[in-house]
Amino acid sequence: MSQVEWDSEEGKENRSFNKAYMIRMLAYLKPHKKRMGFIAVIVMLNMLLSLAEPVLIRYAIDEGMVNKNLTLLNIIGFSLLGIRLVSWLFGYIQIRYINETGQRILFELRRQLFDHLQSLSFRFFDGRPAGKIMSRITNDTNAIGELINGGLITLLMELTHLVGIVVILLYWDWKLALVAFTVLPFLFLMVSRFRPKIESAWTRSRQSMSAINGNVNETIQGIRVIQAFSRQKTNDEKFKEINQKNRKAFLKAVSLESTVWPLVELIGTLGTCLVMWYGSIRVMNGDLSIGLVSAFILFLFRFWGPLSSLSKVYSQLLSAMVSAERIFEILDTEPEVKDRAGAKPLPQIAGKVTFTNASFRYGPDSPDVLHGIDFTVKPGQRIALVGPTGAGKSTIVNLLMRFYDPTGGQIEIDGHDLKHVTLSSLRSQMGIVLQDSFIFSGTIEENLLYGNKHATKEQVMDVIRSVRIDRFLDKMPDGLDTQVEERGSKLSVGQRQLLAFGRVLLADPRILILDEATSSVDTETEQHIQEALQHLLKGRTAFIIAHRLSTIRDADVIMVIQNGRISESGSHEELLQTGGLYANLYYNQYAMQQSIEKRATGA
Numbered sequence: 001m002s003q004v005e006w007d008s009e010e011g012k013e014n015r016s017f018n019k020a021y022m023i024r025m026l027a028y029l030k031p032h033k034k035r036m037g038f039i040a041v042i043v044m045l046n047m048l049l050s051l052a053e054p055v056l057i058r059y060a061i062d063e064g065m066v067n068k069n070l071t072l073l074n075i076i077g078f079s080l081l082g083i084r085l086v087s088w089l090f091g092y093i094q095i096r097y098i099n100e101t102g103q104r105i106l107f108e109l110r111r112q113l114f115d116h117l118q119s120l121s122f123r124f125f126d127g128r129p130a131g132k133i134m135s136r137i138t139n140d141t142n143a144i145g146e147l148i149n150g151g152l153i154t155l156l157m158e159l160t161h162l163v164g165i166v167v168i169l170l171y172w173d174w175k176l177a178l179v180a181f182t183v184l185p186f187l188f189l190m191v192s193r194f195r196p197k198i199e200s201a202w203t204r205s206r207q208s209m210s211a212i213n214g215n216v217n218e219t220i221q222g223i224r225v226i227q228a229f230s231r232q233k234t235n236d237e238k239f240k241e242i243n244q245k246n247r248k249a250f251l252k253a254v255s256l257e258s259t260v261w262p263l264v265e266l267i268g269t270l271g272t273c274l275v276m277w278y279g280s281i282r283v284m285n286g287d288l289s290i291g292l293v294s295a296f297i298l299f300l301f302r303f304w305g306p307l308s309s310l311s312k313v314y315s316q317l318l319s320a321m322v323s324a325e326r327i328f329e330i331l332d333t334e335p336e337v338k339d340r341a342g343a344k345p346l347p348q349i350a351g352k353v354t355f356t357n358a359s360f361r362y363g364p365d366s367p368d369v370l371h372g373i374d375f376t377v378k379p380g381q382r383i384a385l386v387g388p389t390g391a392g393k394s395t396i397v398n399l400l401m402r403f404y405d406p407t408g409g410q411i412e413i414d415g416h417d418l419k420h421v422t423l424s425s426l427r428s429q430m431g432i433v434l435q436d437s438f439i440f441s442g443t444i445e446e447n448l449l450y451g452n453k454h455a456t457k458e459q460v461m462d463v464i465r466s467v468r469i470d471r472f473l474d475k476m477p478d479g480l481d482t483q484v485e486e487r488g489s490k491l492s493v494g495q496r497q498l499l500a501f502g503r504v505l506l507a508d509p510r511i512l513i514l515d516e517a518t519s520s521v522d523t524e525t526e527q528h529i530q531e532a533l534q535h536l537l538k539g540r541t542a543f544i545i546a547h548r549l550s551t552i553r554d555a556d557v558i559m560v561i562q563n564g565r566i567s568e569s570g571s572h573e574e575l576l577q578t579g580g581l582y583a584n585l586y587y588n589q590y591a592m593q594q595s596i597e598k599r600a601t602g603a
């Protein structure tokens with residue numbers, strides 16, 4: 001599905017009943033068959049009890065009151081009381097059990113979604129706003145939960161109730177029953193005209209809620225930039241617009257509902273009046289008893305309610321259908337990068353990397369960002385990738401990590417084509433440190449152990465010393481147990497980067513990728529990291545992307561990437577001799593550095 005489809009959910013406003021989705025949703029009930037069976041029995045018993053009430057009242061009037069039979073009236077009175085007590089108990093059991101089942105299903109659905117989301121490829125997230133994905137996990141699963149918790153019970157109870165009432169009324173007096181049912185066509189007309197409108201309004205309300213989520217999420221993520229640019233006012237306006245959309249859609253839905261349902265009840269009351277009028281004539285003619293007509297009317301009061309509840313359940317069902325579609329869309333999205341059939345675990349690697357005529361584009365319709373990339377890296381070599389912004393350096397390492405598969409050519413590690421090895425065996429031997437390191441909420445120690453939870457205290461302390469985490473750790477009141485908030489917001493960018501360094505070194509990867517990894521630490525710390533790397537990188541392959549060329553001078557091979565192609569390749573000295581782009585960039589940076597230093601020393 002394209003981003004456009006994901007964003008524009010307009011087409012889903014007038015969803016109709018979809019049998020395939022219904023079957024798929026019902027499949028979630030399967031593991032709870034026994035529970036559902038038990039609930040169904042309780043619902044049926046409750047329905048029978050409820051039907052018994054008007055029947056008892058009929059006898060109370062016709063036999064008890066008319067014949068002045070006080071004993072019978074006492075028995076019926078106590079029976080009515082007993083019925084209420086038992087149905088209260090049944091109601092309690094029913095609500096408890098259905099909610100328990102509903103929650104179990106929701107739990108499973110959310111678990112599946114979360115699990116699946118984590119397996120989806122980068123391309124899925126590239127084009128989808130995080131807030132909207134979140135909305136699917138929360139709002140849409142809730143819509144399904146509401147259907148199970150409220151809708152299914154109503155459906156079962158009211159449907160059996162209606163059938164029970166129709167059977168009894170027709171059995172008692174079919175002519176009177178038909179008089180009552182004359183209003184039914186008007187009811188159906190009314191409901192079928194308004195239901196799609198109500199449904200659309202609710203869908204719009206949910207869509208705008210999802211837009212609100214997306215907007216709030218983006219605002220929180222970008223709060224620094226927002227405040228730095230003083231964009232609050234403009235953002236307020238934008239938020240006001242979507243907030244208003246939500247309010248309007250909600251009010252529209254509520255106002256339609258509050259217009260339609262009283263009208264439904266009015267038409268129902270008309271039916272009851274007709275029965276009262278025709279029933280009274282027949283009572284006066286001695287054709288029917290007062291008890292029967294009274295019980296008839298009591299039944300009718302119980303008839304119109306379930307009818308409107310049922311149409312509400314239908315609306316609920318259609319909403320759940322839209323939500324189910326969105327949820328199944330995610331669940332049905334296959335991760336683009338995944339273990340192929342017959343994929344084998346990558347054995348312990350030495351670290352030889354070969355790109356053969358590799359090309360890549362981010363979208364099926366976008367242009368190639370890498371063209372015919374060819375190179376071989378020997379185990380233990382240190383490769384630097386340099387070049388202008390947007391040239392394709394990060395894309396090369398993304399392919400090496402198999403975050404994406406190349407669209408042409410192939411990539412091998414120690415002669416194993418990456419497409420034929422399992423993802424976990426590949427990634428467990430690779431480590432990556434990015435410029436903007438993601439730190440998770442938890443303690444500093446938990447973050448360090450992220451890629452290797454079995455590391456010993458000694459290993460942790462070693463890494464802490466080698467990447468100079470100790471320099472800031474000593475100042476933290478709780479040391480390793482210091483809690484860093486979400487995204488490590490309590491730490492400086494450089495501290496986060498050092499932590500990311502420690503994390504990856506503890507995971508002990510065979511191939512290390514540093515994508516602008518030292519750009520946010522001071523030169524002294526960088527010096528320490530470089531020293532630590534000398535030792536740590538022995539026997540491991542490293543890819544280093546850096547704009548600060550002084551940091552990659554002693555790389556074994558420097559590859560210059562330009563417009564998705566390798567334009568130059570060689571050692572620092574070789575490239576300087578060639579006098580190409582690298583030499584240009586290097587001398588420019590060197591000259592700039594010199595002039596900064598001169599200015600700093602006042603020379």
Ligand SMILES: Nc1ncnc2c1ncn2[C@@H]1O[C@H](COP(=O)(O)OP(=O)(O)OP(=O)(O)O)[C@@H](O)[C@H]1O
Pocket residue numbers: 126362363369387388389390391392393394395396
């Ligand atoms: N997720 C993405 N979806 C679509 N296009 C992308 C994506 N990521 C990168 N690109 C495009 O691919 C090209 C190469 O990007 P890449 O990030 O590899 O460049 P880079 O050399 O690492 O740049 P920089 O030095 O700025 O990090 C750019 O034109 C960029 O616009």
